[in-house]
Amino acid sequence: MKNLDIIKEVLSNQKGADGYSVLATDTLSYELFFVHGKLETVRKSEHSSAQASVYVKHDGKLGSANFGIDSSATAQDVEAKAAQAAEKALMIFDEPYELVNGGECAGEIKSNLCGRDEKQIAADVANAVMSACTEKDCGINALEIFVVTKTSTVINSLGVNKRQTKHTVSIEAIPTCNAEKESVELFETYEYGNLDEQAVMREIAARVQDVSARAKAKKPERTLDCPVILNPYDIREMFEEIVADADYSRVYLHSNLMSVGDKWQTNPVGDKLTVTMRGAIDGSPASALFDRDGTTLKDVVIIKDGVLTANFGSNRFAQYLGKDATGALGCINVEAGNTPCEQLMKEPHLECVYLSGLQVDLYNDYIGGEIRLAYYFDGDKRIPVTGIAMSGKLSEVLNTLTLSKETVVSGAYKGPEKIKLGKLTIF
Amino acid sequence: MAIRNFLSSREESCKRLVELLGRRFEYVSVLGSDVTTKNVVVNRRTSRVDTDTDSDRGFVVKMSSGRAFYEYSTDEISGDVNALADKILTEVTAAECLDKHMIQSRPVADEPLVKSFVRENDFDGYTDAQMLDCCNKIKDDILAKSENVVNAAVMLRLLDVNKIFVSKNRLLEQAYTWVNGFAVVNYREGEKMVSAREGECSHLLGEVMNALPDKAERLVAKARKLVAAKPVTPGIYDVITDPSVTGLLAHEAFGHGVEMDMFVKDRALAASYMGKYVASPICNMRDGAASTLSVASHFFDDDGVLAHDTQIIKDGILVSGISDLVSASELGTEPTGNGRRQDHTRKAYSRMTNTFFESGKDKLEDMIASIKHGYMIFETNNGMEDPKNWAIQCVAEYGIEIVDGKLTDNYVSPVVMSGYVPDVLKSISMISDAFKVEGAGMCGKGHKEWVRVSDGGPALKLRVKLG
Numbered sequence: 094m095k096n097l098d099i100i101k102e103v104l105s106n107q108k109g110a111d112g113y114s115v116l117a118t119d120t121l122s123y124e125l126f127f128v129h130g131k132l133e134t135v136r137k138s139e140h141s142s143a144q145a146s147v148y149v150k151h152d153g154k155l156g157s158a159n160f161g162i163d164s165s166a167t168a169q170d171v172e173a174k175a176a177q178a179a180e181k182a183l184m185i186f187d188e189p190y191e192l193v194n195g196g197e198c199a200g201e202i203k204s205n206l207c208g209r210d211e212k213q214i215a216a217d218v219a220n221a222v223m224s225a226c227t228e229k230d231c232g233i234n235a236l237e238i239f240v241v242t243k244t245s246t247v248i249n250s251l252g253v254n255k256r257q258t259k260h261t262v263s264i265e266a267i268p269t270c271n272a273e274k275e276s277v278e279l280f281e282t283y284e285y286g287n288l289d290e291q292a293v294m295r296e297i298a299a300r301v302q303d304v305s306a307r308a309k310a311k312k313p314e315r316t317l318d319c320p321v322i323l324n325p326y327d328i329r330e331m332f333e334e335i336v337a338d339a340d341y342s343r344v345y346l347h348s349n350l351m352s353v354g355d356k357w358q359t360n361p362v363g364d365k366l367t368v369t370m371r372g373a374i375d376g377s378p379a380s381a382l383f384d385r386d387g388t389t390l391k392d393v394v395i396i397k398d399g400v401l402t403a404n405f406g407s408n409r410f411a412q413y414l415g416k417d418a419t420g421a422l423g424c425i426n427v428e429a430g431n432t433p434c435e436q437l438m439k440e441p442h443l444e445c446v447y448l449s450g451l452q453v454d455l456y457n458d459y460i461g462g463e464i465r466l467a468y469y470f471d472g473d474k475r476i477p478v479t480g481i482a483m484s485g486k487l488s489e490v491l492n493t494l495t496l497s498k499e500t501v502v503s504g505a506y507k508g509p510e511k512i513k514l515g516k517l518t519i520f
Numbered sequence: 521m522a523i524r525n526f527l528s529s530r531e532e533s534c535k536r537l538v539e540l541l542g543r544r545f546e547y548v549s550v551l552g553s554d555v556t557t558k559n560v561v562v563n564r565r566t567s568r569v570d571t572d573t574d575s576d577r578g579f580v581v582k583m584s585s586g587r588a589f590y591e592y593s594t595d596e597i598s599g600d601v602n603a604l605a606d607k608i609l610t611e612v613t614a615a616e617c618l619d620k621h622m623i624q625s626r627p628v629a630d631e632p633l634v635k636s637f638v639r640e641n642d643f644d645g646y647t648d649a650q651m652l653d654c655c656n657k658i659k660d661d662i663l664a665k666s667e668n669v670v671n672a673a674v675m676l677r678l679l680d681v682n683k684i685f686v687s688k689n690r691l692l693e694q695a696y697t698w699v700n701g702f703a704v705v706n707y708r709e710g711e712k713m714v715s716a717r718e719g720e721c722s723h724l725l726g727e728v729m730n731a732l733p734d735k736a737e738r739l740v741a742k743a744r745k746l747v748a749a750k751p752v753t754p755g756i757y758d759v760i761t762d763p764s765v766t767g768l769l770a771h772e773a774f775g776h777g778v779e780m781d782m783f784v785k786d787r788a789l790a791a792s793y794m795g796k797y798v799a800s801p802i803c804n805m806r807d808g809a810a811s812t813l814s815v816a817s818h819f820f821d822d823d824g825v826l827a828h829d830t831q832i833i834k835d836g837i838l839v840s841g842i843s844d845l846v847s848a849s850e851l852g853t854e855p856t857g858n859g860r861r862q863d864h865t866r867k868a869y870s871r872m873t874n875t876f877f878e879s880g881k882d883k884l885e886d887m888i889a890s891i892k893h894g895y896m897i898f899e900t901n902n903g904m905e906d907p908k909n910w911a912i913q914c915v916a917e918y919g920i921e922i923v924d925g926k927l928t929d930n931y932v933s934p935v936v937m938s939g940y941v942p943d944v945l946k947s948i949s950m951i952s953d954a955f956k957v958e959g960a961g962m963c964g965k966g967h968k969e970w971v972r973v974s975d976g977g978p979a980l981k982l983r984v985k986l987g
Contacts, residue, residue, distance in 0.1 A: 125614065126867065128785050131623045134846065137611045138593035138865045144573050161557075161572035164595040165526065174571065181569045184652050188565070216615035235785040265966060267787060269908075278787060278908040282967055307909075346563055347670040348706045350713060449904040449913035454934050456714050459751060461987060463913040463938035465906065480911075482938050484754055484987045520754040520987060 100143060100162060101248055103171045109179045112148040112192050114249035116385045117141070120241065123211040127236040130223055140164075144385075147175055148192070148250075149182035155189040156182035190412040193387040195252040202373065202380045205287045206260035211240045214262060214288065221290040222266055225297035228305050231270045233297075234278060239263040245385075253387035261378040262288050268301045272308035279304045279447055279466070284378040284504055303446050307466045312480035317469060317519040320493070321483060322437070322444040322511050327451045329506035331460065332425050334453040336370060339395045341406030345413050350455050351401045357491055358399030363515075364430040364496040368396040370405045370422035379423040379505035388420035399491075427508030430496025434511050437497050443478070443519060444468045444511075453487065460487045460517070485517040492516070522638070523693045526554045526577060527684045533597045534686040537581060540605040542688060545583040545590075547628040549687040550597070551822055552579050553864045558678040560648065562655040564663060564671045569648050578864035580822075581608060588614075588622040589846055593865045626849050632689040633826075637819035641697040642724050643678060651676050654729045658736055662705055665740040668747075670713070671706040674732070678725065679815075679972070685824035694819040698972070700960050701728040703735050707743035714933075716743040716917075717899075721815065721959040746918055749933035754987035758894035759937070760887050760922070760979050763956035767975030768900040768914045770805055770875050771963065773941045774798065775975070776905035778807075778832055779858070779870035779965075780843035784850045788907040793838050799945035801836035804878040805977075808842075809857055814974035815959030816860075816873035823859035823868055830856050836946075844870040860971045869965050877977030880951025887950045887981045888922055895919040895986065896927060896979075897935050900961070910941035919986070939985050950981035 097117055104113035124136040141164040149156045158181035160174045201207055206214065215238045226233050239262065246256040262285045269278040281300050283293070323331070335357065343349040351357065358366060372390025373380035383389050386408045393405050404416065411418035438444065449463040461484030469476045493515030501510040522528070534550040541548040555576040561568050578595040590612045597604065655674040662672035677700045685692040704717045718735035720728045761769060774790065782788035790798070799805075809818045809827035820826050823845035830840050843851070844859030847870050860871035888896065899917035906912065914937045921930035957976035964970050 120865070122865070124867070125618070127621075128623065128850075130621065132588045132614060132618050132621050133623050133850075134589045134591060134867060135612055135614045136591040136593070136867055140578065140593065140595055140865045142595075157568065159568060159570045159573050161575050163572075163575065163577040165577065165598075177571070181571075181648055184649055185567050185569065187567065212613070212615045216617055219618065234787055265968075267785065269786070276786065276908065280966055346565060346706075347708075348713075348715075449906065449911060449938065450902070452902075452915055452934065452936055456712075457749070457751070457934050459934055461936055463904075463911060463936070465909070465911050480940070482754070482936070482985065482987045484751070484936065486751075518754055518987075520985075 097246060097248065099168050100145065100171055103168060104145060104147065104175055105250065107147060107175045107179055109149060110147045111150045112250040113145060114192060114247070114386065115143055115145045117143040117246045119244045123215055123240045125215045125219060125238045127219065129232070129234060147178035147182055149179055150189065151183055152186065154186040156185035156187065158182045158185065188413060190409050192249050192251050193253050193408050196387065196389065197254045198382060199256040200382055202257060202259045202286065202382070203375065204260040206262065214240045217290055218262060218264060218293060221293045222264065222297050225294040226268065226301050228301045230272060231268060231301045231305055233266055234269040235267040237265040247383065247385060247387040249387055255383050255387050257382045261286055266297060268297065268304040270304045270308040275308060277304060277307040279307065285376065286378045286380055287376040303466060306477035307479065310466055310477035310479040313469060313478050317443055319441045319443055320513045320515045321517045322442050322513050324446060325501045325503035325506065325510060327445060327448055328508065328512050329503050330451045331453050332368065332427060332506060334455060336368060336395065336425055338455055339401060339404045341404050341410035341414055341416065344404055345410045353401050353403060355401050356399055357396055357401060359488065359492065361399050361492050363492070363494045365398040366396050366494065367394065367398060367428035369394045369426040370419065371424040371426050372420065372422055374424040374426060374502060374507045376502045377424050377505060377507065381423060384421040388418050390420040390422055393419045423505055425506050429498055429500050429509050431498055432495055434497045434499050437495055437511055437513055438470065441472045442470050442513065444470065455487065458486050458488050460485055460490055481519055483517045483519045489516040490514050523684065523695055524554055524682050527552045527682055530597050531684060531686065533601050534684065536601045537597065537605060538686055538688060540602065541581065541583055541608065544609065545585045547584045547630060549582045549685065549824055550579055551824070552684040553577060554682040556680045559675060560651045560655055561673065561675040562652065562659050563673045564659070567652065569652065576863040580864050584625060584628060586625055586627065589625065591867065623850065626852060628845060628849055630687050630689045634691045637694040639696040639723060642726050643680060643697060646725050658703055658733050661733065661736045662703065662740060665736065668707050668709055669705055669740065670708050673704045675702050676728065685820060687824060690824055692820050692824055696818065697723050698815045698959065699723070699725045699728045701732040703732060703739050705739050705743050707747055709747045712747050714743055714746040716746055719960050723813065745931045746933055749918055749931035752895065752919060752932040752935055752986050756983060756985050758891045758981065759984050759986065760896040760981050762896065762898045762979060763954070763976045764900045764958055765897050765914065765916050766877055766977040766980050767875065767958060768903045770877050770977060771872060771975045772903040772905045772912050772914055773945060774805060774832055775807060775872045775875045777907040777941070778841035779872070780841040780851060781847040781870040782907050783841060784847045789910055790838060790841065790907065796838060797836050798838045798942055799833055799836045800948040802880060802951055803833055803836050803945060803948055804831070805833040805876070806831050806878065807872055807875040809873040812874050812957050814874045814957050815972045816974055821857045821859045822861045823855060825855045825857045825859060828857040842870055842872065844868050862969050862971055866969060869969060871965065871971050872963060872973050874957060875973065875975045876957050877951070877980065879953055879955040879978040882950040882952050884952045884954065884979050887952060887979060888927060889925040890950065890981065891922045891925060894922045895932065896922060897937065901934065912941050912944060913938045936987050937984050938987065944982060944984050947983040948980050952979035954978050
């Protein structure tokens with residue numbers, strides 16, 4: 094069902110329903126898959142779908158039911174699903190809330206990909222990645238490129254009608270080094286809202302150097318006892334866990350660990366954290382103008398100097414808590430520190446390049462993970478190491494942060510390019 | 521039960537498209553998907569019923585002529601099929617500069633077969649009201665068990681799969697279902713909050729709705745223990761894995777490692793270990809949609825290859841990998857029914873289905889009794905593979921300390937198990953005689969391409985790093 098007007102008409106006329114909302118998405122994706130530099134698969138995907146919700150006021154409560162509408166659905170199909178949804182909503186007894194009230198907009202998330210030919214973008218990215226690999230005995234064993242245009246439209250029964258189009262490029266690249274004794278690889282994924290082929294080349298070239306180092310990496314002969322430096326990907330993972338705790342829905346369901354006024358950093362001996370949830374960050378693929386309810390996104394500082402200062406989240410849970418709806422903000426902005434990367438890396442440290450996956454468990458106050466490649470700097474030499482792991486108490490680690498002055502955009506994250514953490518056991 | 525109208529009414533269009541595109545390509549196939557879903561979710565303060573909000577309805581056209589493979593994904597295939605064929609030929613091309621950089625592929629086998637597969641289910645026997653009632657009763661039961669329960673969530677997730685596969689020589693259709701039920705609790709004592717879960721799964725909704733209520737008592741009891749859990753002191757320990765963690769180990773250690781698209785890319789060390797010892801001689805491991813009945817028990821895969829039961833490790837020796845159509849074509853091997861897509865908009869890769877270690881002869885109590893100091897670890901949280909370099913990380917929800925051959929009351933959480941795959945698998949010294957496969961998993965290829973998988977097996981005794 095690609096015609097949103099028909100969906101709107103059907104839902105407007107649904108007997109027994111007091112309201113509706115619809116999120117419709119149209120996705121065009123052009124994809125190339127390479128193996129050892131050769132093109133293995135060419136894909137094109139065109140997909141449309143919609144998710145609708147029907148709301149019914151009853152017994153002093155609000156019931157709702159959600160259903161999907163695929164693009165082959167007829168008006169009769171939508172009518173049948175809407176009627177079923179109105180019946181199901183009578184079985185749901187949630188606290189009442191109002192839908193987002195009115196508002197129209199139509200726009201594109203700022204991107205230099207707008208208007209460019211998808212096939213040429215994919216070919217240019219392929220050339221950038223392949224030509225970045227100049228290190229001896231190294232290659233890109235596998236490469237996947239996704240050029241995606243996604244248009245999202247939200248309408249509801251209170252007059253919301255908003256549309257946004259987003260362009261992104263995603264890359265999955267596997268730099269590999271075929272050393273004399275062993276062949277090693279790194280697994281790299283990138284997603285860009287803006288494409289800078291030169292930056293892609295620099296990034297891949299750096300990772301190729303890393304994979305070359307992994308071939309030489311050994312397990313340290315002695316136990317290391319030094320601060321740990323995380324890269325942007327793992328910094329992002331850490332903050333994604335932390336900010337999720339501040340979502341209104343968690344507060345409403347009593348699943349949050351921290352309440353406003355609580356200290357993420359109880360006794361900071363390093364930099365204090367200031368974190369802002371944002372709707373859009375230039376170049377971030379997570380940028381958006383509005384969320385799935387149609388709420389226009391409003392930036393909010395959630396952590397100031399290490400203290401939780403605000404929560405954030407969608408229209409429904411904001412009303413339940415009597416707070417302002419910021420919308421489901423997807424971008425995380427961590428304020429930079431004052432320490433240049435060069436200075437931050439002057440003292441002995443372990444710089445993690447590639448983890449199996451950073452494990453952050455707020456409930457158990459845990460941070461850790463297996464390290465597949467890191468550089469140990471002993472104050473003199475930078476030595477590639479592998480076969481080790483790290484773990485610590487998140488609450489203690491957060492007190493020890495040193496944030497770099499230089500910033501980076503990585504997926505949904507913008508903030509310090511490097512963060513130094515203490516109080517981690519390396520084993 | 522038969523294939524729903526959406527696919528059956530488009531069968532002729534699929535055949536026509538295969539014929540039209542077959543004039544240009546040596547091999548053409550169309551996979552049609554009509555996967556419907558229902559999620560019933562209740563929390564302490566909210567509830568919802570979602571119908572088809574994560575459904576998958578559409579088609580993938582796959583083409584090859586001895587060079588690269590081409591795919592076109594679309595939501596609809598009816599209407600003017602001639603125009604659609606023309607559109608596909610225009611849209612699915614690469615920039616000219618890439619033309620000379622294509623693979624050479626072998627002809628795809630397209631053995632004649634016309635068959636319909638149906639696994640009966642009981643979904644029509646239950647209403648949404650009954651499902652909501654079941655979830656609400658369990659939620660209320662959990663909440664009533666302790667004032668420390670701050671939230672309880674109970675959910676039923678129903679999956680109803682219809683697929684057809686059409687090529688020049690094959691016409692296949694399949695229909696099957698799967699249900700996952702979960703109960704999750706957030707439990708707080710003082711400053712400490714923990715989360716615990718219990719689950720049940722089956723192809724029959726009635727079985728899940730009958731079994732899930734009995735989990736409430738165990739769930740809250742577990743939360744009480746976990747709230748007192750401490751971090752494990754990092755080190756190397758004798759460890760016993762429960763079937764869930766055993767399955768995670770199978771999945772991460774030698775499941776991803778034998779996905780044969782990784783062989784094509786030289787991304788799997790396993791390719792050079794075929795016929796060699798990679799695990800303790802008491803280890804046997806399998807994968808396959810036909811290996812057991814669980815969430816990934818399709819009758820044919822997304823390449824139209826019939827379900828297999830593949831032995832991966834036999835008596836500690838690596839004997840086989842698992843493959844999709846493209847990787848088998850490039851390697852010159854037979855595909856094993858492991859070509860799977862996240863949905864019709866995504867590419868098929870070599871993917872696991874139901875992956876597990878076979879059971880052994882040891883009694884669990886003897887395994888525990890054999891450990892002076894160590895841990896028994898429970899419940900998969902997540903894991904990460906490294907097929908090229910055989911590092912492994914498996915995260916379990918919790919562990920219980922074993923001292924002098926007895927389980928104690930000392931819980932540890934979380935538990936991160938890591939090591940070098942052959943070291944870990946060769947350290948397996950005892951295998952229990954029990955067997956359980958859990959069909960609640962989601963598996964990504966790298967960080968995307970999520971498919972439903974099951975894994976499991978018996979309890980294993982091994983020596984490994986915990987941290």
